[in-house]
Amino acid sequence: QKEVEQNSGPLSVPEGAIASLNCTYSDRVSQSFFWYRQYSGKSPELIMSIYSNGDKEDGRFTAQLNKASQYVSLLIRDSQPSDSATYLCAVKTRGYNKLIFGAGTRLAVHP
């Protein structure tokens, strides 16, 4: 079992819809969770961090964390074609200062 799992996609959504990206992790003691966006040929860009159970909203983005289910998600409201990118879920587990990245989900927002 991979430490951080994401569906590779592509996830295709129409412009204006809500895109829902999911991530599961295997280490129950994981503490910190991050979502990064990576455009093709570019480096990852941090878009959200979440540390406690529940929802965290920032503009059109909402991160959701459920530690009991070992599940973190990212919702993008009013999706735009410019949101088309690969979204990486990253997890920090206790005892390590590095992040474990998922393989990413490719999102395609079509007009």
Place this chain on the structure above:
Amino acid sequence: GAVVSQHPSRVICKSGTSVKIECRSLDFQATTMFWYRQFPKQSLMLMATSNEGSKATYEQGVEKDKFLINHASLTLSTLTVTSAHPEDSSFYICSANPGQGGYEQYFGPGTRLTVT
């Protein structure tokens, strides 16, 4: 805030030569920096964790004598690819953590290395 730069952005070198890539945190001090490699259409692969003033911690399977890492100051880490070969051609990306209790990493723009 939290800006990380990398230099060069693109480099082409001949097989057998060495290439140095610099990673700088511009507006914060970074006790820890990280070096990643990413092949086309593949996921990020952590190569090593760079600790200021001490030896880097390499991930399993990464040759420490081939990928030399130096973290001489709180704002600068360097990665030297020694005796580069075509299979080392890749996108090398560094990241830095500002510390202060958080674990988020901010990435540099990356360096695209092509070995001919």
